[in-house]
Amino acid sequence: MGAVFAAMFAVGAQPWARSGRQGVDLLDGRLGRDAGPSASAPRALDLGCGTGADATELARRGWAVTGVDDVPRALASARRRARDAGVDVHLVRGDVGDLAGLDLVGPGLVGEEGFRAVLDVGCLHGLDVAHRAAVARGLDAVTGPDTLLAVLAWAPARRLPPLPRGLDAEDLRASLPGWSLEHVEPARADLVPRWLHRTRPTWHVLVRR
Known part of the structure; x- marks a missing residue:
């Protein structure tokens, strides 16, 4: 999938560009604002951060953010975006698996408690079962109990590659056995391109047990 995403970034095709805002709101509402003005910044991990729109928004709201992506061009755009917004985002090139x-620890991210929240805007739903299992093992290594995970995914369907198959609640439960699915809601139509509405994009919020 890395080559596919690289090609999409190269031609400026980013249909997910606005979709993550709903996930940011979900995480921020559950954890970010609860931290209080005197608390240290909660740590957030953006899986497949792309050009950094969501990572930058989380940082703007007071999170200490790490973004991971395997596309250099996307990461370069993410660095410019964060710099222009006047916020710090620790960006790492690598496989989410x-x-x-x-090296997920950057300035402002010191601590051993792990990430308090993880955002996934269409990353897991494009991976095969083995790759999702690798992501799950990694998440278990860098998060602690009660960590929130917000996942945006298309509904499962037979699609020609490179389009993602998608996933649903059952797939998530199978892929993330150490997490509980607590909330499901449709993606907001105004944040998803009209031509993607037929994929029934849905947000799933899980909590690590």
Whole structure:
């Protein structure tokens, strides 16, 4: 999938560009604002951060953010976006299936408690079962109990590659056995391109047990 995403970034095709805002709101509402003004910044991980729109927004709201992506061009755009917004985002190039082997700790991210929240805007739903299992192992290594995970995914369907198959609640439960699915809601139509509405994009919020 990395080559596919690289090609899409190269031609400026980013249909997910606005979709993540709903996930940011979900995480921020559950954890970010609850932290209070005197608390240290909660840590957030953006899986497949792309050009950094969601990572930058989380940082703007007071999170200490790490973004991971395997497309250099996307990461370069993410760095410019964060710099222009005047926020710090720790950006890491690497495979989301190797989270435990990446340098996910940057300025403002010191601590051993792990990430308090994870955002996934269409990353897991494009991976095969083995790759999702690797992501799950990595998440278990870098998060702690009660961590929130917000996942945006298309409904499962037979699609020609490179389009993602998608996933549903059952797939998530199978892929993330250490997590509980607590909330499901449709993606907001105004944040998803009209031509993607037929894929029934849905947000799933899970909590690590």
